[in-house]
Amino acid sequence: MENMKNSKHILSCIFMIISIGLFLSLSINDVEARESETTNKGTGPLYWITYEHQYVNDCPMPEDRWKANVDWIASDFRDYGYTMVCTDGWIEQSQKINENGYVISHNDSWQGDWTYWVEYCNNKGLDMGIYYNPLWVTQAAYNANCEIINTNGQYHIQDIVGSHVFDGGQNDEDGNPVFLYQVDTDKPGAEEFIKGYVEYFKNTGAKFLRVDFLGWYESGYTKIRNDEWESGYGSERYEKAIKWMNEACGDDMTLSLVMPNLYNKAQIELANGDMFRIDEDCFEGGWDHISHRRRGIWQNVWSQWANAFDGFTYWSEVTGRGQAIADGDFLRLNTFSTDEEKKSAVSLFTMAGSPICIADQYDTIGNNEHFYQNTEMILLNQMGLVGKPIDYDSERWAGQLPDGSWVVGLFNRNENEDIRIIDFHEDLGINGNADVRDLWLHEDLGSMTDYSANLDSHDCVILKIVPSGKKYEAEVASMIGAKKDNDHNNYSGYGFVDNMESVGSKIRFCINTDNAGTENLNIRYSNGWEDTRTVSLYVNGEDVTQLQLLALEDWDTWNNYEETITLDEGNNFIDIQYDSDDTGYVNIDYIELGTTGPDPLSTPEKYQGEEANLSGGASINDNHFFYSSTGFVDKIESVGSKVSFDVTVPEDGYYNVLLRYANGNSYDSSLSIYRNNTKIKQTVLPSLIGWDVWNNKTEVIYLDSGSNNITYKYDSGDGGRVNIDYISIEANDNTMPIELNNPGFETGNIDGWTEWHPSDQVAAYGVDQNDVHEGNYKLYFWSESAYKQSVHQIKTGLDNGTYTLKAWVKATAYDQQPSICRLEAVNYGGSDKFVNMTVDGIWRQYQCTVDITNGQIDMGFYCDSFGRTSMQIDKIELWKN
Known part of the structure; x- marks a missing residue:
């Protein structure tokens, strides 16, 4: 300019x-x-x-x-x-x-x-x-x-x-x-x-x-x-x-x-x-x-x-x-x-x-x-x-090439090291393994079902992911007059396309074939109306046929429509379009060439905030971007404000309850979670960049078979003032959380923990609100002079089995490197386990797996420093595998 x-x-x-x-x-x-x-x-x-x-x-x-x-x-x-x-x-x-x-x-x-x-x-x-x-x-x-x-x-x-x-x-x-x-x-x-x-x-x-x-x-x-x-x-x-x-x-x-x-x-x-x-x-x-x-x-x-x-x-x-x-x-x-x-x-x-x-x-x-x-x-x-940002997350991008392969970009816009994850099935709709290549390292990484990147500040990774079939997801296609959504269930990938509600609306796919000829085309659609709806199918600009899409049970039900089409060698445009003689108003999930693959696995059940029971001043709004469905809940601004969801699950057990929220405040906030009118925990909702940025916070909650009520409430000890888009419920088949005493030091002290230091030395620990990883408080070890300091908690009454201990730690040496700086797991019926910290001034999550045979575990942290070593500790978790 x-x-x-x-x-x-x-x-x-x-x-x-x-x-x-x-x-x-x-x-x-x-x-x-x-x-x-x-x-x-x-x-x-x-x-x-x-x-x-x-x-x-x-x-x-x-x-x-x-x-x-x-x-x-x-x-x-x-x-x-x-x-x-x-x-x-x-x-x-x-x-x-x-x-x-x-x-x-x-x-x-x-x-x-x-x-x-x-x-x-x-x-x-x-x-x-x-x-x-x-x-x-x-x-x-x-x-x-x-x-x-x-x-x-x-x-x-x-x-x-x-x-x-x-x-x-x-x-x-x-x-x-x-x-x-x-x-x-x-x-x-x-x-x-x-x-x-x-x-x-x-x-x-x-x-x-x-x-x-x-x-x-x-x-x-x-x-x-x-x-x-x-x-x-x-x-x-x-x-x-x-x-x-x-x-x-x-x-x-x-x-x-x-x-x-x-x-x-x-x-x-x-x-x-x-x-x-x-x-x-x-x-x-x-x-x-x-x-x-x-x-x-x-x-x-x-x-x-x-x-x-x-x-x-x-x-x-x-x-x-x-x-x-x-x-x-x-x-x-x-x-x-x-x-x-x-x-x-x-x-x-x-x-x-x-x-x-x-x-x-x-x-x-x-x-x-x-x-x-x-x-x-x-x-x-x-x-x-x-490409498109996955669920409008600016740090996770995905797109498809004409040959059906995927390209994924994972970015870290933040100032500290951070983790970015792509799940091939959940995010891309890929069933089974896919071959992965890093396009900056120029290396084949092997066959995978997901990928996790630990990215330095402002870094990225670009992956090419090649599945076995040729399935093209609508949510990354061109949408002219239509839009991506995910407010129904059982779709493939991270969404589908709806809003085909006016003449000229269309979805354009570009697909590549090695040879000219006829191909079987499968179109996965949803039609929750009571009558058959129609859209038109175009191949390379030619009107091929009018698709008769039968009525289905509801908008969470999907069906396959098959058509034989003729394709040219090389790139071809396939348009699904609402013409003047069509009735439109259908949702499109994907198209697939060749033999129809298996239906996608069921997606987590979603419960929209604008359809929940609101009280205490909470209300529905739509004055920000990138929410799901028709709106979201805001005005959770005073003690007593709450959003209550009535959910149904098939059997007793632990479930992943995902909350999609926005927190444009400059501080981390929190809400209290109630299950069937009983408060079970406080969930911390980290600050985001603005009110148009949404994030997911998952808590594992035990639910009874049948109907349950899950409520997010602004209690007196919470920060509130966040927006809620929806929650989703998915069975947790692999792990369950173990309740610890004061695992994030949110009491403002070390209640539930025992500290140790040599008798001839002053204590070198404290709890404060500076540079926390999550919530309002964190534990720290620090002294200008040489020190030894530990903090431990013993958890008893555990079933024997395999457990994973996790903690977030930021260790920094302002002078000589410490002799010892570690996470400890002892007295669990096996050999002592120690996980040494990387002393580099970056918050990192550390974990270790233990096989408990005596019904208990003694877990804690220890630092032996020559002086001027900071060890900051937050969000300790114990999971039953």
Whole structure:
């Protein structure tokens, strides 16, 4: 984006953050998408842009520097698939025009015009893109009052210019202000001027048009130079402009929309652009651009989300083949602090199907080229991968390639090491094992059913997962006018697609076959209506048949519809679409080629918060994003507020009770859990980034056969003030928790534990609220001088058998490493077990397994330190295996 150094702080002042509920009330059902070669590919281009030089130096790029960078890209990146270069902003000083008022080059100081440089790039094996907004009119064109093309002299430049100007704060060589007039699309001749501009750029041979500052045209902005408000032209005139650009671009030019407001779920941009920006400018780059900037905070105008993680997550609903490409702006890998961050940045953009746009230059790239040159990651872009965040979790992404294989991205946006897990069956719908490959290590990891990654801060892992069959999950397909949901049961993967409720709604799958011919296609659907519903099946754009989807028992029941189809060799589009002669309103789980596989295992039973019994002020709302079904519960803000669920289970036993919650407070909170009116425990609900971020907290609870009541209540010792989406219930067949005394030290002391230290030494332990892992308190060992300290608890009355002891510990040496720092399990009928801590200042979970033969266990922690060793201890658990 042009000259945003000075405007960054001004823009932030004019944006008003309003209720997110306004946007949730807007349907995406009637949205159309631009059908083009670019959108059908699904992913953005791999290319280089001039932005870094212009942003850092606040001036246009000199022509000799442009040439040096073009030559560098051709030499070092073209053969990896980076086949385009593009100019960027700081364009006001381009005042040389042709007879129709169109600028002829990036800057008046350049000797080569657009055509010259397109040909130069082509000779290097590169396409060229141009940055310019066809709504702009230079002062030179206005003063010359050029004749507008294709109007037979009837209209001239001054006839179409509106009363508002674009002033980016630039000056000419003499220090005089340089600004741009803007076209008023309500005026006769405006359409010919705008379309003519696009055709002019196309005729130079350019393949890509990057159109900037669209939000300012639509809604207005504050002038950089004098801090005055400049009104916009409104959405109707803006839509006409974008529509004309779309029509002029056709299939010959990719239309990139930059800085759009994206009102009404990007309805205008989806219908008319190939790609649109979803976050703020790169600016200084680094992790701030990718993750930190205004994290979790939404606003109703450009840019709705500031960082790439948040933007890609929110706009994932409208990305995919036949929809739009989400553009995360540029990457400047030379601005990142660690290799982990660089890897994560490239990985996130790849998973989201974004362009990978290098803004580093030949003399600033350093030793970072190899991050852009990972051929296994590049292949994902070339195969059209557009992933989705699993349940809108920005740190877990999944997508399918046309061959049916999966690509999974696990990310850690946080400052500390953290664990990310993918369950192949639960999250991806894979039955049995699948082959796994790490695309950054370039290593085959073997056959697995799940994968757990212990990720360093800002790190990631990208996995390719190859199952045995060819099943394509709807929740990661393209959804045009439809949406992903999971508010019913017994689906495959992490969701299904519903909202096929208006003509034009469709789900698009891209599948690849080695040979042309006929295939058996199985479509798994749900129809909870009382009558047969219909949707239409298209293969490669051809209307094949109308699907007659029989009524089923309820929306938790699924059925298979089989059809024989003819496929081409290579990629094929399969669309399930609501046409004008259909009745629609069905849910689609997946499609499958070949022999129909086994039905998915039953999913955990879900109980929606908005259908629970609410009291004490708790109420239903929908003013945040990414909840399941129709809403969630909030206003759990005073003691006595509660949400009660009536649940049914088939038999007595322990069950995993998962609570999906949001906690946008700056502190960890808690609620008390009641089973059948008896309080059984307090559940701690860690703070999240914002109210649009949801997390799961699972507790193991014993339930009786038949009906039970589970209540989450704000008691006097709780923090409350969280939102509840739903709970789900699943049998726990393998383990059961053992109740310990004060396992998280939430009493504020060591009640239930016994401490020991040498008689000639002062105690070196305490309980405080600093840097806790979970809840409000934690135990610590510490002394400036040498010390020995232990804390233990004996649990008796246990059935003999195998148990797992777990604890979270953060051990830090501020001087010499301690002699001993460990978890201890003794006096259980077997040999003493010790688990040594990693002394690195990171919270880690440690565990050990013991075979108890005497009905008890003595568990605890011990540190032998030379002094200045901190051992912090929290959340101790004992599980019966």
